[in-house]
Amino acid sequence: MIENTGNPAVGVGIVGLSARSGWAPHAHLPALTRLTGYALRALAASTPESARAAGEKYGIDRAHASAAELAADPAVDLVVVSVRVPRHREVILAALAAGKHVLSEWPLGNGVVEAEELAAAAARAGVRTFTGLQARSAPAVRHLRDLVADGYVGEVLSTSLVASGRRWGPTFEPGGAYLLDKDNGGTMLTIPFGHTVDALALVLGEFTEVSATTAIRRPVVREEGSGRAVPMTAPDQVAVSGRLASGAVASVHFRGGLSRGTDFHWEINGTDGDLVVTGDHGHLQQARLTVRGARGTDADLAELPVPERYFDVPELDDLRAEPAYNVGIQYARIEHDLREGTAAVPDFAHAARRQRLLDAVERAAATGTRVTL
Known part of the structure; x- marks a missing residue:
């Protein structure tokens, strides 16, 4: 659980935030930048060069060369996995090994066997996990x-x-x-x-x-x-x-x-x-x-x-007509889950069931x- 002491913001690191295009800049970024409970502190992209370009574009100093390096960053509390499905496993396992909370886009794994492996790994790690089933x-x-x-x-x-x-x-x-x-x-x-x-x-x-x-x-x-x-x-x-x-x-x-x-x-x-x-x-x-x-x-x-x-998150009101809105609502619920120990957002066990x-x-x-x- 993340407590409201010191800096209350949840430190986020996104794996897959590109300077060019993709779901992360289209949906995650607009949502996170409007929610005061979060601070976007780090990113990792497909290559170190891509990470540097994204860091420059979005004003993020901590542009990491790999998902493992991002997961090890002490400024990151929550690792957001926004890469193509075949890469989910390696990124998630790196985050779990670092003891970080994880939000993975849906689907969790490339097939049911991989999803069940990741759900089991999350249970062993003892961290909070969330799945991007934002519908x-x-x-x-x-x-x-x-x-x-x-x-x-x-x-x-x-x-x-x-x-x-x-x-x-x-x-x-x-x-x-x-x-x-x-x-x-x-x-x-x-x-x-x-x-x-x-x-x-x-x-x-x-x-x-x-x-x-x-x-x-x-x-x-x-x-x-x-x-x-x-x-x-x-x-x-x-x-x-x-x-x-x-x-x-x-x-x-x-x-x-x-x-x-x-x-x-x-x-x-x-x-x-x-x-x-x-x-x-x-x-x-x-x-x-x-x-x-x-x-x-x-x-x-x-x-x-x-x-x-x-429509219970006023900070997101200007996004109501955008795909980022439901992602933002989910982020607001994730923050509550992390602060209060609730379970409003589906975890990896739910994702494996789905x-x-x-x-x-x-x-x-x-x-x-x-x-x-």
């Missing part, structure tokens, strides 16, 4: 969770969700080819599906069994601008059906690319009412969401605006059988 921090998702818990729909009978995985369509952004290779661990199944199904579980409970169909419908896709052809080995169609712990039936279908019809549509049907969530794309952790509902004698759905109490669900989906699709969790 559950979104105000609309928390609002939806409370509507269901308060009985808005009565007993949940079923839920159905259809969404678009925009980065797995006919074209990909320059630098995004690694997402197309299933061996890299950053696929449509692990990233947007994983974030979304975690939010679904927060709202409705965990899956107890799954059946699945996956397919690669676009085996070759092209880079935007250059037109370069690249093979896609990660499924661009993921259809999962199953049962939740409550007995409710669930159906989730992710489709690569964007749709002219529906890019995100989530229905929750119950004995007394219905809830519908729509969004501008299927990456729920980043999407702009609208919640509508009807119950009792209501004939039509009506918008259920997210109450202001869910990756076991994804592994069950893959096994169900490969064997054509129902897999029990």
Whole structure:
């Protein structure tokens, strides 16, 4: 636990903060620089030269040549892992060996075996760990969770969700080819599906069994601008059906690319009412969401605006329309967890459990059988 003595700020070191582009400067940096409980003290990038360039750009003096060097820095309390999935293991193990708290972006590991290894290593290290499943921090998702818990729909009978995985369509952004290779661990199944199904579980409970169909419908896709052809080995169609712990039936279908019809549509049907969530794309952790509902004698759905109490970190108000907002909410909860010993943000054990669900989906699709969790 970090106590409010001396310098109260949580010292952060980011592995993967680049001067050029990436998720860290796009989301982590805007969030951290607005939250007074944090001090961004160090960074490490892919090379010492990249680290120096990033340090100069962002005004960070402690630009380290490696993740291990950053983890050993006494000014760093929390190591943030913002690198591609194949590098998560080495960076996380270095941070754990240094006895530092760790926030890793999702997915935790490159496959379930690696995730379980990292969760076990974290338990042995005795430090606090956090996983970047920030969709559950979104105000609309928390609002939806409370509507269901308060009985808005009565007993949940079923839920159905259809969404678009925009980065797995006919074209990909320059630098995004690694997402197309299933061996890299950053696929449509692990990233947007994983974030979304975690939010679904927060709202409705965990899956107890799954059946699945996956397919690669676009085996070759092209880079935007250059037109370069690249093979896609990660499924661009993921259809999962199953049962939740409550007995409710669930159906989730992710489709690569964007749709002219529906890019995100989530229905929750119950004995007394219905809830519908729509969004501008299927990456729920980043999407702009609208919640509508009807119950009792209501004939039509009506918008259920997210109450202001869910926007509970005023320092982030200017980011409400940005992908960094949910990341910032998560950081605010991490700080509270570190100060007060609470457990609001998912840890590595939770991440390993979520990756076991994804592994069950893959096994169900490969064997054509129902897999029990």
